[in-house]
Amino acid sequence: MSTAFRVRGIIALVSLLSGVGWNSLPAHAQSETLTIAAANSLKDALRKVLPRFEAEHRDVNLRVIYGPSQSLRKQIEEGAPVDIFLPSLLEEIDQLEDKGLIIQGTKRTFAATSLVLITGTTLPAPVSSIQDLQTTPIHRIAVGDPKTSSVGKVAAQFLKYSKLEQKLKSHYILGEHSRAVLDLVAKGEAEIGVVYRTDAISNAGVRILDTAPVASHTPIRYGVAAAWTAQNISAAGDFIEFLLSHTIQTMLQDFGFDHVFPEAGVLQREEVKP
Numbered sequence: 506m507s508t509a510f511r512v513r514g515i516i517a518l519v520s521l522l523s524g525v526g527w528n529s530l531p532a533h534a535q536s537e538t539l540t541i542a543a544a545n546s547l548k549d550a551l552r553k554v555l556p557r558f559e560a561e562h563r564d565v566n567l568r569v570i571y572g573p574s575q576s577l578r579k580q581i582e583e584g585a586p587v588d589i590f591l592p593s594l595l596e597e598i599d600q601l602e603d604k605g606l607i608i609q610g611t612k613r614t615f616a617a618t619s620l621v622l623i624t625g626t627t628l629p630a631p632v633s634s635i636q637d638l639q640t641t642p643i644h645r646i647a648v649g650d651p652k653t654s655s656v657g658k659v660a661a662q663f664l665k666y667s668k669l670e671q672k673l674k675s676h677y678i679l680g681e682h683s684r685a686v687l688d689l690v691a692k693g694e695a696e697i698g699v700v701y702r703t704d705a706i707s708n709a710g711v712r713i714l715d716t717a718p719v720a721s722h723t724p725i726r727y728g729v730a731a732a733w734t735a736q737n738i739s740a741a742g743d744f745i746e747f748l749l750s751h752t753i754q755t756m757l758q759d760f761g762f763d764h765v766f767p768e769a770g771v772l773q774r775e776e777v778k779p
Contacts, residue, residue, distance in 0.1 A: 538566045539740040540586060542577040544593035544655065545682045546618075547727070549707045550760040551591075557756075558747050565740045573654040573682040581732050582606060588735040589744055591615075593683075593701065594655040595728035608731040611741075615748045616727040616762040618703045620656075620663055620717040623690055626710055631696045634715045638669050647678045647689035647698035656683040659722045660699040666721035687711060701725060703761040727762070 543551060548571050555567055570577070574592035581587050581601060590607070592598060595614055601607045622638075624630040632641045648664070649657025657679070664670045678695050680686035683704045690698040691710030698711070705713050729748055731741040747753060758764060 537737045537740065538568050539588050539737050539744060540568045540570065541589045541591060541744075542570045542572070542581065542585070542587045542732075543591040544574045544577070544727070545571050545684050546593050546656070546701050546704050547571075547591055548684075550703070550757055550762070553760070554748075554753055554756055557753075558744060561747070562740065562743060565737070565743070573649075575655060575658075576653055581734065584734060586734050586736065587732045588737050588741045590730050590732050591727065592655065593618075593725060593727055594659070594723065595726040596723065597655065598728040598730045601730070601732070606733040608733065608735060608738075608741075611729075611731040611745060613729050613745065613749060614726045614765055615729050615754075616757050616765055618701045618725050618727075618762055619719070620659055620699060620722055620725065621702045621705050621713045622697060622715045622717070623687075623700055623705050623711040624697050624714055625690050625693050626712050628693060628696075630712075630714060632714065635667060635717065638667075638673070643673060643676055643696055645678055645695040646673055646676050647680055647686045647695035649683060649686050649699075650679040650681055654680075654682045655725075656686065656699075656701055656704075659725060662722040663699065663717045666718075706761045726765075 551569060555569070559565070559567055570587070574594055574597045577590065578592060578597045578601060581590060582604065590598060590601070598607060598612050602612060622635055631643060632638055648660045651657035651661045661670070664673060678689055680689055683700050686698045686700050687704055687708050689695040691708055697714070702713070702716070705711055729745055731738070731745070735741050754764065
């Protein structure tokens with residue numbers, strides 16, 4: 506049985522229990538808005554992907570809220586009217602699941618990426634690799650704020666693993682999310698930064714110097730799930746199926762995401778040299 510079919514079946518059951526059929530919604534319900542809370546690092550990819558969903562589901566209006574994954578998760582915990590949650594770390598969904606705040610059986614991994622060291626394109630790079638950070642003085646390094654962003658949480662794990670935390674922490678410039686870190690580096694306000702590969706390759710103002718070892722941090726697995734506040738249950742199921750489809754998986758790879766095999770629930774990372 507395919508993953509998409511199972512997701513459809515699970516949400517169909519929820520719809521039945523709530524009195525709403527998968528394919529038998531009244532006309533007024535079929536024009537409802539589907540609200541998606543998505544990590545900032547998905548913005549470029551979703552701008553390309555979402556119009557395809559809208560073309561295939563003309564009775565659904567998409568509304569997307571972008572923000573740091575941790576902040577979005579906290580909003581959902583507080584009851585924000587969200588149908589679909591797309592964080593950059595699957596563990597954000599795990600936290601909601603532990604509290605019973607997602608529709609059971611809808612959690613999936615749909616994409617992945619890696620953590621990279623970047624510098625700006627307008628000035629000479631102070632280092633050429635992660636190893637150089639052990640000996641080369643760095644005055645300003647941009648990292649995500651671990652209190653608000655998943656990229657900050659992952660970067661902190663990497664810097665601690667690499668024994669660089671004590672050396673560099675007094676030189677941190679914190680960004681609220683991954684795009685803020687990118688801007689700090691691209692504008693020359695920080696010499697180097699630590700971001701997701703997918704963000705780095707979408708910004709002409711930065712270049713990748715090195716890739717963090719996979720073992721140095723929590724796997725960066727982008728998750729999807731229907732939130733407990735979901736109002737448009739049918740469209741939520743359609744969207745999850747859409748995201749896991751071969752066509753969309755291929756499109757996501759064009760934006761630098763690593764390939765995922767949702768059926769097996771296993772992440773398959775293709776290492777790409779910077």
